[in-house]
Amino acid sequence: xxxxxxYPRAALTVDCVVFGLDDEDLKVLLIQRALxxxxxxxxxxxxxVQVEETLQDAALRELxxxxxxxxxxxxxxxxxxxxDRDPRERVVSVAYYALVKMSDHRVQAATDAASAAWFAASxxxxxxxxxxxxxxxxxxxxxxxxxxxxxxxxxxxxxFTLTQLQRMYEIILERPLDKRNFRKKILxxxxxxxxxxxxxxxxxxxxxxxxxxxxxxxxxxxxxxxFQI
Amino acid sequence: xxxxxxYPRAALTVDCVVFGLDDEDLKVLLIQRALxxxxxxxxxxxxxVQVEETLQDAALRELxxxxxxxxxxxxxxxxxxxxDRDPRERVVSVAYYALVKMSDHRVQAATDAASAAWFAASxxxxxxxxxxxxxxxxxxxxxxxxxxxxxxxxxxxxxFTLTQLQRMYEIILERPLDKRNFRKKILxxxxxxxxxxxxxxxxxxxxxxxxxxxxxxxxxxxxxxxFQI
DNA sequence: CCAAAAGTGTTCACGGTACACCCATGC
DNA sequence: GCATGGGTGTACCGTGAACACTTTTGG
Numbered sequence: 001x002x003x004x005x006x007y008p009r010a011a012l013t014v015d016c017v018v019f020g021l022d023d024e025d026l027k028v029l030l031i032q033r034a035l036x037x038x039x040x041x042x043x044x045x046x047x048x049v050q051v052e053e054t055l056q057d058a059a060l061r062e063l064x065x066x067x068x069x070x071x072x073x074x075x076x077x078x079x080x081x082x083x084d085r086d087p088r089e090r091v092v093s094v095a096y097y098a099l100v101k102m103s104d105h106r107v108q109a110a111t112d113a114a115s116a117a118w119f120a121a122s123x124x125x126x127x128x129x130x131x132x133x134x135x136x137x138x139x140x141x142x143x144x145x146x147x148x149x150x151x152x153x154x155x156x157x158x159x160f161t162l163t164q165l166q167r168m169y170e171i172i173l174e175r176p177l178d179k180r181n182f183r184k185k186i187l188x189x190x191x192x193x194x195x196x197x198x199x200x201x202x203x204x205x206x207x208x209x210x211x212x213x214x215x216x217x218x219x220x221x222x223x224x225x226x227f228q229i
Numbered sequence: 230x231x232x233x234x235x236y237p238r239a240a241l242t243v244d245c246v247v248f249g250l251d252d253e254d255l256k257v258l259l260i261q262r263a264l265x266x267x268x269x270x271x272x273x274x275x276x277x278v279q280v281e282e283t284l285q286d287a288a289l290r291e292l293x294x295x296x297x298x299x300x301x302x303x304x305x306x307x308x309x310x311x312x313d314r315d316p317r318e319r320v321v322s323v324a325y326y327a328l329v330k331m332s333d334h335r336v337q338a339a340t341d342a343a344s345a346a347w348f349a350a351s352x353x354x355x356x357x358x359x360x361x362x363x364x365x366x367x368x369x370x371x372x373x374x375x376x377x378x379x380x381x382x383x384x385x386x387x388x389f390t391l392t393q394l395q396r397m398y399e400i401i402l403e404r405p406l407d408k409r410n411f412r413k414k415i416l417x418x419x420x421x422x423x424x425x426x427x428x429x430x431x432x433x434x435x436x437x438x439x440x441x442x443x444x445x446x447x448x449x450x451x452x453x454x455x456f457q458i
Numbered sequence: 459c460c461a462a463a464a465g466t467g468t469t470c471a472c473g474g475t476a477c478a479c480c481c482a483t484g485c
Numbered sequence: 486g487c488a489t490g491g492g493t494g495t496a497c498c499g500t501g502a503a504c505a506c507t508t509t510t511g512g
Binding site (some may be wrong): 460461462464465466468469470471472473474475476478479480482483484485 | 486487488489490491492493494495496497498499500501502503504505506507508509510511512
């Protein structure tokens with residue numbers, strides 16, 4: 001079965017920049033390509049958009065198929081359309097970025113990916129296609145957006161300490177934050193629910209755990225509140 | 230001549246939200262469709278991406294062909310991929326928004342547009358396809374971006390008064406600004422070149438003219454400066 | 459008791475905001 | 486001379502930034 005058109009058509013793909021966080025680094029999930037072109041090279045997970053699925057659905061499907069990642073925050077980033085970005089033929093790619101709670105996910109390679117692995121965003125291998133450019137754009141977007149939208153919580157476990165929260169911002173923004181000022185500010189926003197629970201298994205005083213309260217946030221937004229780190 | 234593929238492919242288009250400004254309103258440039266579907270309806274200028282041109286080139290070409298608009302600030306907005314957004318078949322559209330100096334341009338309808346005209350952004354006709362959604366997104370982007378990037382100058386003539394500049398922000402942001410504070414702030418940024426020239430043909434004291442100094446702006450950015458209204 | 463991180467307040471400087479009158483010009 | 490917008494300064498307040506010590510806990 002084939003499909004015929006009057007004019008030539010570009011192929012359409014999605015690519016996903018998946019961010020995760022551990023104690024030291026912002027991480028990016030890459031797959032090792034099993035097929036040509038660029039077989040053996042690291043690349044962003046992604047693939048062809050089917051003709052009866054939305055772009056976002058395609059991105060979620062590819063993530064699931066290639067890495068096993070499912071519950072994520074997903075946002076469209078930019079569409080890359082350089083004429084020669086794919087050596088085979090004209091391919092336009094709609095890039096997304098995703099934020100995942102790394103602690104929740106064990107990634108698994110699948111289908112057309114030889115393997116999937118996390119890399120520190122500050123120490124990446126060279127990538128197939130124009131994926132380095134896409135990654136740059138995703139990093140810039142994340143850095144820009146994390147300070148005025150409460151998306152950073154998507155990278156943390158549901159229950160977290162204020163130190164973990166501060167560390168997340170320090171890692172993403174690549175600058176130190178003042179502990180007392182940070183706590184004052186974040187608590188003054190009244191977005192966190194203080195839990196009756198503390199860290200476990202630490203070799204020092206255990207820190208209080210908090211949870212981001214989405215409903216509170218939405219109520220404050222309606223009242224004109226603006227999140228700001 | 231036809232083109233045949235193994236899997237069905239979505240068609241790829243670009244659509245442009247073109248913003249202009251006059252004394253009272255933010256304007257949007259629309260075309261009246263000459264062809265089905267939605268013949269006779271108002272729509273965003275746009276059309277199919279050719280297989281050997283970039284997305285931005287396609288946007289510029291369609292703008293030129295359909296409206297005669299040429300020198301513009303153009304930025305990619307978002308890619309719209311709902312499965313049924315075009316009644317004919319699957320069409321994915323990469324939306325751009327443009328800022329033009331309305332005083333410089335006389336728009337002209339052309340090719341497959343029956344006519345082209347400016348509409349106040351606050352009083353638009355209903356639009357073909359999902360173009361109302363695209364326009365919403367463009368307005369939101371413009372409002373969000375104009376306060377932290379000096380893109381508003383693209384809507385004004387090269388030489389402008391501080392009152393015109395303030396008015397532009399008031400119109401886009403839909404809120405009044407304090408005259409003295411606005412002037413203090415904008416002049417303190419040291420981005421404007423004060424010209425030895427004043428308004429002409431006004432029935433009152435003529436205002437000083439200024440010009441945005443792009444080179445100064447770039448130098449300040451390198452030194453860590455952040456534009457902010 | 460020692461190591462490690464949790465937790466907590468105050469002071470100061472700066473920038474944002476509010477606000478009203480005189481001036482220049484064209485008709 | 487009058488109508489119209491051009492142009493200017495000051496006082497107050499709130500927010501951001503700098504900064505160090507005590508407490509708790511596990512080993």
